[in-house]
Amino acid sequence: MTTDDTTIDQLDAWWRAANYLSIGQIYLLDNPLLREPLAPEHVKPRLLGHWGTTPGLNFLYAHLNRGIRERDLDTLFITGPGHGGPGMVANAWLDGTYSEVYSRIGRDADGIRDLFRQFSFPGGIPSHASPDTPGSIHEGGELGYSLSHAYGAAFDNPELLVACVIGDGEAETGPLATAWHGNKFANPAQDGVVLPILHLNGYKIANPTVLARIPDEELLELMRGYGHEPFLVSGGFDGEDPRLVHARFADTLDVVLDRIAAIKEAARNGTLTERPRWPMIILRTPKGWTCPEVIDGHQVEGSWRSHQVPLANARDTAEHLRILEDWMRSYRPEELFDAEGRPLPTTVALAPEGERRMSANPVANGGLLRTELELPDFRDYAVPVTEPGATALESTAVLGRWLADVIRENPETFRIFGPDETASNRLAPAMYEATDKQWNAELRPGDEHLARAGRVMEVLSEHQCQGWLEGYLLTGRHGLFNTYEAFVHIVDSMFNQHAKWLEASRHIPWRRPISSLNYLLSSHVWRQDHNGFSHQDPGFLDVVANKSAEVVRVYLPFDANTLLSTYDHCLRSVDYVNVVVAGKQPAPQWLAMPEAVEHCTRGLGILPWAGTEVDGREPDVVLAAAGDVPTLEVLAAASILRERIPELAVRVVNVVDLMRLQTAGEHPHGMPDADFDAIFTTDRPIIFAFHGYPWLIHRLSYRRHGHDGLHVRGFVERGTTTTPFDMVMLNDLDRFHLVMDVIDRVPGLAATHGALRQELADARTRARAATRESGQDAEWVREWQWPESALPMKP
């Protein structure tokens, strides 16, 4: 198969135009089409941007355009080297999308000037392929996630081709290095096709790349080892005519697209029985291809020196200015744009139409495609609670039953992701009555709940889980990521980047809302007593609280019914990150469903049955809790107080929606001060038992009137392999210590109840000793259940 000269002309014209427009964005304030000699004042005073990766991206975009036109492909373009932002903007402008989305940027010389000026300019657009960039679901500032995003986009999009450009710098990152294994999970019939294009331009910021400096045969083995059929195209070196490279690449792309079509056809008609060896492409071209080869005596083209702005002094030295002008004129803009600055028909002959344009593909603006989930009524899954604390259940297992039906009702738009912990987190067994884990590597007799297609995606890589889910959500679907609380820190930085994406997207009207990213953090800090210190870390909440209040939500439901109510809310929401921490161990159930719904709607509230308040009088002390284990300890403490200091008016408060603690000015969920004061009082001691590190509660409630009287207990980095109750004692969060805190902080009690305080201190000592002796919590601790208040004091 050979590509004809006209097509080569068109490929080259697009490529030159995109390159020209990219350079213009990096350098020019004015004189966009070089209709007059370039003068210093035409050059931006601060030159910010990345040229090195850009010509490669533009090259691929042009060639994919041809493939799309010839085969009517539905194609999403993912730019791993997202810092090649000017290229993506240039391509979107060339195919017309940019001006449709931003009417301020016309398709003429003025439009080009404005396009150039706004780039990396205060008040303009960022330098990377950000949410501002049409067609992008991937920023690529923090490298490593392009291929995971690509697979996420492909799941349940059977007709979609996801062309994913992976820079050879990005390829060195861990998340990318494992993302290749996505092909063991994607289903050839039900899911779309990911076409990885590894772009070897050979250099990073200041170094060569590893994959560009191993022998070709080793690189091909690596790609075959990853399960692909690799196609290597190399060109553009030593001044090779780009037209030859166009021809070579076009031929290869045709072969690759034929291979893909054949595999898809076999998958559709059921003749595909083995995991296919999907093709992938390695494109080796010079970094900064077509820029000046040598500047100031240094090699620039084909070197790391072309990474950012090859000509740093274009405004300041006549020599650099001349080089810049020559460089830009080398693309022959006069052949690419008409007198008004519109691209000539030959320049954009390859542009697909309408939504076939990669920059206009609605998949890249997932909110356009998003449909609401069909959610079964969570109230139907309620745990009966006739009396608070009378029954014990695994809360996440109850949630699992509801989620199983969410899956049944939404067989194509909802998935659950996790690093091999969905069963451990107790979402099974209910989950696997509704679906299976999707697995397209080898299946063996005896495998349980594994199938070629299924709604649960498990791989032992939190990076993959997070990246897949992000890609799935950004393309208009729904899902959740369940993982161990401590190890969600593995994706701190991915969470950060997604939260920033959401925050930026809020200000871009054409980006439609996408489903929230929902976490389910179980196996949490208080119940990792079997795995020990390395598994005990509730700090993700602190990372989350640093992000824009507009996009983050944190929930700590304390039993099954509050968990159901919370998760129903989360699955309906858009444009947030919802973090839900919930227990998976058998634990007492507190609220019947009507109360649970009311409590979750408020986000925080008094548990009237737990306290000893007298109507019409402020309580003497407020015991507050957030999280299932802290709430249990607070209720036990209240129970001790009722028994032992019956005259004390104790109010018990539980917080499910942590952001309610902030003021209304700080967070959209912030509770008005008057309401907050009515619950927490303005001047009574508040003993707050918190799931996480205690300072987060201080931070959130910092502006509240009652803050000076707030005393928080939480995880203070004391952990080991021990028992659950020993864990709370280690961190002074236990019922005994909470009562001691009350005695210490309520005026007068220290004097009158010193003996009780000592008794409690002794009980702690006894409990710890009993644990070290027997290897388990003392029976009088384990068997204690609300409301048998006396038990915890009487071993």
Place this chain on the structure above:
Amino acid sequence: MTTDDTTIDQLDAWWRAANYLSIGQIYLLDNPLLREPLAPEHVKPRLLGHWGTTPGLNFLYAHLNRGIRERDLDTLFITGPGHGGPGMVANAWLDGTYSEVYSRIGRDADGIRDLFRQFSFPGGIPSHASPDTPGSIHEGGELGYSLSHAYGAAFDNPELLVACVIGDGEAETGPLATAWHGNKFANPAQDGVVLPILHLNGYKIANPTVLARIPDEELLELMRGYGHEPFLVSGGFDGEDPRLVHARFADTLDVVLDRIAAIKEAARNGTLTERPRWPMIILRTPKGWTCPEVIDGHQVEGSWRSHQVPLANARDTAEHLRILEDWMRSYRPEELFDAEGRPLPTTVALAPEGERRMSANPVANGGLLRTELELPDFRDYAVPVTEPGATALESTAVLGRWLADVIRENPETFRIFGPDETASNRLAPAMYEATDKQWNAELRPGDEHLARAGRVMEVLSEHQCQGWLEGYLLTGRHGLFNTYEAFVHIVDSMFNQHAKWLEASRHIPWRRPISSLNYLLSSHVWRQDHNGFSHQDPGFLDVVANKSAEVVRVYLPFDANTLLSTYDHCLRSVDYVNVVVAGKQPAPQWLAMPEAVEHCTRGLGILPWAGTEVDGREPDVVLAAAGDVPTLEVLAAASILRERIPELAVRVVNVVDLMRLQTAGEHPHGMPDADFDAIFTTDRPIIFAFHGYPWLIHRLSYRRHGHDGLHVRGFVERGTTTTPFDMVMLNDLDRFHLVMDVIDRVPGLAATHGALRQELADARTRARAATRESGQDAEWVREWQWPESALPMKP
């Protein structure tokens, strides 16, 4: 080569003994040698531990023992599946190390009983290969870092063999998937050898593993693509006699060790010219090998069901108790231990002697080997500062000159790690006059500062950088990790795990102190104006502050001399994580070296030349800053105040050592309250300009008297591609806003200086508009330098 029967006997005896002792740890409280029938009370009430991976680890330990004895190898064993903790403890007990280190655990029946009892028991030892475990530098709770640790240990240990067992679960993680490329960096002559052993037992917690479910040929291609020569040994399936597997593996190990010896020899004598294809081993055995094949009708051996505790009800049901007893007796303990419970000579015939024992290798207790760095006097590298702010310099470049000499003075014990940013962070060019970047992939003409051996390690994987450095430090050497501030979040979880390791090690007397893990975070939030929002995130400090105060330190030197003084301190310290944030852009220099040393010694202090205090009188307001950019803004604000409200007594405070803000009870660096009050006052308004998210300052200073008057400005998640000064304005951290804050907070000023406040608000508006117009900061902002105080107000 064939292994003789006696050796097979010895391998099998060791293996059976280690397996027996592993199971005993998981299950037994007493009757350790089954000298009487097993009764329920001999079984632990809570069964916590991981069997599945353990027999494979024990198998490898036995075989490596043989290799060590026969070849006198210096070998470190790294256990990727660190949850196989009982195995590592068992092996350490068998070779005698355990009893040497823990005299409470003897080498007899009582010792075995205590060994069993303490495991995963309150007050005992954790269930994983934790710092408590002799021979371990790797916990493996959070999977993914074993191979990076292995390379870190191997660097500059030319005679060391690092046998690194990688679980097939761990192999799915991103960090592990890229860690294979460590072989492109290690130098065959100067560094030790890493022998990766991929242990395919086929299953994770609840799923098969990816690498166990691809064809052998694909797996071998993957390993060859990673640059290795793979050797696959499979065995133990369908009841195959373990002796056959011993023979097969022993033969393969001999070949592998021969290969390694040949490559090392060639490297030593200079005949090795190409990067070698180091061997690696794939060992495929059943998960839980040798446990009961079927329990309760379910396949257990060779299944994910053997991952943790195969017999959950051994104490509660007679059937499970019997199965447990049969299982344990299947190892024939009577043939392994003598009447007193001592291991028979035939059981431990393979144990190497002394420090050749893998559990006793001093490399795994790096503090034993650590020597102090030879540090050139940092004062000799001082920047002359005749007047505060008169000169502008890149602070990290100055540090780079000192670090270059640190490298020259310590050519074998100090390395710098970074993800391709050492030059970007300005440690070059000085650095590359002293050394090169180590690179053992292909070298090409024109490569700069790349060499087969060098002290700088650059790979575009923060995980690798962190893991290599951890391995390097844990084996007794020194180093630092320089990276972009925002992207250090990529290793949040690795930092967490290392901090937990350090915290746990503090309580283990035989673990000797290791060098601190030093970060240099540059390209920080305030100067990522060119890369934009995705690169702007100072939240790592919040993650760090959550860890034990005993092990974390945070420094924000605000010029070159304070940076030099700080880093000298960091490189001398042990057992900490030191986080240093420093600017790389040209910035004013404030303190001459004597003042810098004094200031850094105090950690925080008044800058007397910057304020307008009158002796003997409390100031009206305190302007405090931490970080280079905030300090510049505070100094500019003080300058405006001096000019415009000369009657106001302003104190300017700078904080370098952030933990000084905490009380002495909270952190070892905490400043006594009286000292703190003397600096910050107890009742005057404090306007604090902070480098990071503002709440961290509140959190640290929460218990201080003056806290109620503290008002903090910092990064509030507003960012984009813009100018440096626009960045501070976006976050209300700019000089103008700080003066407005003073006017708002000092009693009386609002009434008297309303016009000035308006003027400042207007100046902000003008500055922002000028930036948006010109693309750069207004000249009157850019050119402002202390002490030209009037300038910033007069555009």
